[in-house]
Amino acid sequence: MDESTSVDVEVNGEEEQSAGERHEQSELLPQLVAHLREHRTRLRQQWVNRIHEAHLLDAMTPQEVAAETTSVYDNYVEVLETGSVEALQHYARDLSERIIPRGVETQEVVSIVLLLRDVLARSLFEKYQRDFAMLNRVLDAYEPAANRIANTVAGSFVDERERVIRQQQDAIRELSTPVLPVRERLLILPIIGVLDGERARQLTVQLLSGIRTHRAKVVVIDITGAPDVDEVVANHLVQTVDASRLMGASVIITGLSPEIAQTLVTIGVDLSKMNTIGDLQGGLEEAERLLGYTVSRQEGVTG
Amino acid sequence: MNDGPALVSIMRQGSYLIASVHTALDDSQMIRFQEDLVGQIGGYRSRGVIIDVAALDVLDSFGSRTLRNIAEMARLRGALTVIVGIQPEVAFSMVALGMGTGSVHTALDLEEGLAYLGSQLSVSAIRGVGLHGV
Numbered sequence: 001m002d003e004s005t006s007v008d009v010e011v012n013g014e015e016e017q018s019a020g021e022r023h024e025q026s027e028l029l030p031q032l033v034a035h036l037r038e039h040r041t042r043l044r045q046q047w048v049n050r051i052h053e054a055h056l057l058d059a060m061t062p063q064e065v066a067a068e069t070t071s072v073y074d075n076y077v078e079v080l081e082t083g084s085v086e087a088l089q090h091y092a093r094d095l096s097e098r099i100i101p102r103g104v105e106t107q108e109v110v111s112i113v114l115l116l117r118d119v120l121a122r123s124l125f126e127k128y129q130r131d132f133a134m135l136n137r138v139l140d141a142y143e144p145a146a147n148r149i150a151n152t153v154a155g156s157f158v159d160e161r162e163r164v165i166r167q168q169q170d171a172i173r174e175l176s177t178p179v180l181p182v183r184e185r186l187l188i189l190p191i192i193g194v195l196d197g198e199r200a201r202q203l204t205v206q207l208l209s210g211i212r213t214h215r216a217k218v219v220v221i222d223i224t225g226a227p228d229v230d231e232v233v234a235n236h237l238v239q240t241v242d243a244s245r246l247m248g249a250s251v252i253i254t255g256l257s258p259e260i261a262q263t264l265v266t267i268g269v270d271l272s273k274m275n276t277i278g279d280l281q282g283g284l285e286e287a288e289r290l291l292g293y294t295v296s297r298q299e300g301v302t303g
Numbered sequence: 304m305n306d307g308p309a310l311v312s313i314m315r316q317g318s319y320l321i322a323s324v325h326t327a328l329d330d331s332q333m334i335r336f337q338e339d340l341v342g343q344i345g346g347y348r349s350r351g352v353i354i355d356v357a358a359l360d361v362l363d364s365f366g367s368r369t370l371r372n373i374a375e376m377a378r379l380r381g382a383l384t385v386i387v388g389i390q391p392e393v394a395f396s397m398v399a400l401g402m403g404t405g406s407v408h409t410a411l412d413l414e415e416g417l418a419y420l421g422s423q424l425s426v427s428a429i430r431g432v433g434l435h436g437v
């Protein structure tokens with residue numbers, strides 16, 4: 001009984017203390033913000049000088065640097081004031097969208113934000129140099145907020161980069177496996193570039209849905225443009241051929257390079273069910289034969 | 304054992320039987336389907352069987368083995384079987400799990416299946432109905 005009571009008392013004491021701290025912090029931050037607003041021009045100029053000294057943002061003109069630093073400074077102070085990083089997050093994403101294409105690196109941006117943090121911290125040292133206890137409390141309030149800002153900016157930058165990369169990956173994926181109808185019920189699927197597991201899977205999905213959409217009976221897969229094939233991808237290709245057969249389409253594979261042919265036989269992929277023909281032209285001719293097309297050249301036409 | 308409504312409709316079209324699977328079948332329903340179909344092949348003297356699985360988004364190993372068995376039984380009863388309408392996802396998962404349809408022919412859809420049977424049997428589905436009546 002006694003023990004639990006004493007624990008309760010202790011907990012209450014701690015709570016009171018931290019509430020007191022919070023209260024003090026909420027008073028200190030407006031004071032801090034007022035200070036930063038008051039010396040805005042001087043501090044911003046100090047910051048820009050530090051940026052120049054460190055040879056950061058060389059890709060941008062002085063006017064641009066001035067404009068961007070002003071808005072970053074204002075955003076920074078605003079975050080300190082409101083405690084909400086949302087606006088800054090938005091701004092940082094917007095900023096990165098503008099400056100990433102100009103070759104500004106992520107670490108450059110992080111260094112710049114850290115420079116601003118240092119410049120502002122220095123000004124606080126200066127202001128409170130006579131009152132060490134007060135300086136400590138101001139820094140207690142300032143540091144977590146400043147670190148959170150640095151984190152947010154860096155995070156937004158990385159997010160933006162990743163978004164661009166994802167977008168490009170999607171674009172490549174879309175482009176890389178076109179399923180092309182060449183004649184009624186005949187599709188060709190040219191494969192260009194390295195086939196990895198993910199692309200092979202994508203290819204299968206596109207091919208099978210292409211067979212259904214175009215009601216294809218024959219598909220020619222041309223792998224002239226594929227530099228190499230590993231065992232996983234080769235087996236996947238075999239499965240794709242089998243799955244196409246289940247959907248009523250026969251598959252002809254063309255353009256197996258000497259290297260790929262040797263690889264496939266050496267690693268022992270079962271290709272006995274695969275219909276392979278040397279080049280795309282031969283494959284198309286065979287496909288036309290299967291579908292009953294005859295193509296003949298008209299006499300007297302010079303093309 | 305399984306008295307509910309049939310989940311597969313077996314329709315007679317001339318000298319062909321068209322079995323359309325409406326929904327995923329469990330093992331006992333699959334067996335019932337097999338018995339119904341094999342029984343009707345003899346009854347109608349059918350020459351060809353089309354099994355349409357377009358409504359299925361999954362086909363397990365028992366299902367695909369039963370389909371293979373039905374085709375073999377149909378052959379013994381004098382009919383050629385073609386499976387039509389296998390969906391892309393079903394096709395690939397069947398292959399990935401190592402279950403094919405064996406020697407049974409497959410076609411894209413009902414129309415293709417009819418065309419295949421027509422070319423193999425050289426008997427028109429229409430002819431059976433039009434000239435000989437019911």
